[in-house]
Amino acid sequence: MSKAPMDYRSAGVDLDRAHRDKEGLKELVASTRDENTLSEMGLFGGLYRVPGDVEDPVLVSSADGVGTKLKVAIRAGIHDTVGQCLVNHCVNDILVQGARPLFFLDYLATGQVPEGIVPEIVRGVALACRENGCALLGGETAQMPDFYSEGEYDLAGFIVGIVSASRIIDGSRVQDGDALVALPSSGLHTNGYTLARKVFLGRARLSPDDPMPGLEDETVGEALLRVHRSYLPLLRDELDRDAPGTSSDEGGGRSELRALAHITGGGIEGNLPRSLPPGLGADIETSSWKIPPLFQVLAHLGGIDDDEMFRVFNMGVGMIAVVAPEHADGLVDRLRAAGEPAWILGRVTDEHDGVRRI
C-alpha cells in the first residue's frame, strides 16, 4: 500500500484544466446573450428576465440527450455538430406546444478527452442557440474519468421557452378528418443510433470515412452526423398567425396549427399519438413520400423489417403538423414557397387511436 500523498489531479480530475476550458467558453456563451439575459457566465445560476410582452405567460421546458449519436461523432472525430443536434431537438420539443425558446443549459460529462474538445462541443451548442434565438444561460461540465472511457463524453441539454396561455398548442382542437402535413427530416436526427451503429459500423463493417453505400458524395460519418433540424424558423410565423375567425386583438387568437408532433425516439407511431386527443388516431399514406435512401440502405444492410424501421426511425419525417383539412393546402403552399418540401402525409381518424400505415 503506497503512502504517497493523494490529490485530485492524480485521481483524474484536473481543476486547472476545467478552469481553462471554462475561460475558452466565455466568448461562445456571450455570443448568445440577448436583452433579457441578466447574468454573466460563472454565477451559480443563470438569470433571465421573463419577457414582458407575453400575456399570461407559460413556461415550456424539456430535457434531452444526444444518445449514442455521440458514439459516431467521437469515432469520426467531429465534435461540433452534436451540440447543434441537441439544441435543435430541444427547440422542436417545446415548439410542438407553441413555445419559442428563451434559454438553454447543457450538461457535459467527459472521460479523459484531449484539450480543446470541450470548447468544440460547446461551440456547436452555442451556434444552434444563436440560430434559434436562444440564450445559452449556463451549463455543467463534469470530469468523470471513471465513468466514461477515454475520449468519450455524454451531452444533455435543457431548454426553457415561453408561450401565452391562450396560444398553447395541445391538440385539443384536433378532429376526425384533419390533415397531417409532414416536414422532412435531415436524416436519423438523434434517434435509433444504437441500432444504426450496429448496422453500419458493426455488421456492414464500414468506418466513418467510408463512402455511404447508396449515397453520393457522403461518407458514413457525414450521413450519420447530419444535423437534427430545427423547425422553428419554418413554423414561427405559423404559430403567430391567427387562424381565420380567431383574433388576437380579442384575446382569442389561435394558430391554424392544431397539433404538432416532433418525430423522435419511437418514430411516427410513438410520437404522433402523443399530440392527438384520446380516441383519435392517424392514417399515414406511405405512398405520399419516398423513404429517403439513408433509411433504405439501413433497412437493407441490417435486414430490418418495415415495422421495426417505422418503430425506431423517423423514416424521413421530422415534424408533423395537424391542421383542418381546408387549411392543409395553404400550409403546404406557404412552406414550399419558403423552400420546404412539405407534403400531406395522411389524416386524423376516429376509427382507431394508433397510427396505421395505409
Place this chain on the structure above:
Amino acid sequence: MSKAPMDYRSAGVDLDRAHRDKEGLKELVASTRDENTLSEMGLFGGLYRVPGDVEDPVLVSSADGVGTKLKVAIRAGIHDTVGQCLVNHCVNDILVQGARPLFFLDYLATGQVPEGIVPEIVRGVALACRENGCALLGGETAQMPDFYSEGEYDLAGFIVGIVSASRIIDGSRVQDGDALVALPSSGLHTNGYTLARKVFLGRARLSPDDPMPGLEDETVGEALLRVHRSYLPLLRDELDRDAPGTSSDEGGGRSELRALAHITGGGIEGNLPRSLPPGLGADIETSSWKIPPLFQVLAHLGGIDDDEMFRVFNMGVGMIAVVAPEHADGLVDRLRAAGEPAWILGRVTDEHDGVRRI
C-alpha cells in the same frame, strides 16, 4: 457475417421496458405537481405558468450532475438518495441568487440496469422536489448500453426558479468587514468523490458495508452517501424578510443577506469568491469550527495535505451567507433557534481578493 434480421431490442434498447419504466414514474411525478403545473407527464415539453405574484420576475436556472458519487451509490446498491443530492444541489445553486424553485427536470442515462432501478432513482428526485416545493416537470431517460457499463448510470438535473428583480442577491452590496456566516454541510455533498473513492474504496481497501473508520454507527457507504443538504428551508424566511431601513412596500425591500455561496466543487476558496464583488476577498478563521471527522479520516487515509483538502472538499461548510457585521449575531441566533448550528466563519476583506485561511 450473420444475415439474421436486426432490431432495436437486440441492439440493446428495449422500448417496451422504457414504456414500463415511464408508467412506473407517473405517480411519483404527479406527487410533485402544484397549482402552476399545467401539463401531465408524456408531453414533449412540460408546461408551467409563470407565478403572477412576483413583480418584475426573473428566472434563475442551473444545471448540475451528481458526479462520481453515483459510483458509490451503484456499488452500495442504494439508488434513492442520489436524486435527492441532485435536486438539493440545484436548489442551493439558485437559492444563492435569491430564487425559490419552480420546477426541475432530470436526465438519466443508463447502461443495462435491473428493472426497478430507474423508478428508484427517480423516487429520490421526486421526494426532494416535494420537500423543496418544486414540480418535477419532465425529464429524459436514455438507454445507452454502449456508453455505460452494466449496472451504471449518469444522472443530471436542471432547475428553474424565480426571484423578483429587485430582490436578486448578487453580492453587489458586500463590503469590507462584512461577516461570513457558515451553515454546516452534511458530509461531502456531491463533490470530490473521484478522490474520496480512490482513498476509501481504493487505497484503504474498504467496501461500502465496512464500518467507516473514526465514525460510530456508520458504514463507508452510508457516510459517503449522506444526502446533500438543501438550505432552502433554513434561508427562505431570510430571503423574504426586509433588512432594517428597506421596505418592500416601497419596492425597495432587500434581504439582509448580501451574498450567498454554495460550497461545491472547488471548496470554499473556489466558490466564495464567485459571490463577492471584484476587489474583495475573505479571511476564514479555521479555528472557528471543528473539521468534521469524515474529512479528517479522508485526509489521514489519503495522506492529503490541508491545501488540497480545502481546494477539493467543503470541509464541513455547505453554505456561506454574507451579512453586515451588525446583522451577523442576529442571523446566527435565528438559525440556531431553528436548530441549525450556524457560526461566524470569518469576514470579508479588501486586503486581497481570494480566500485566506487564518
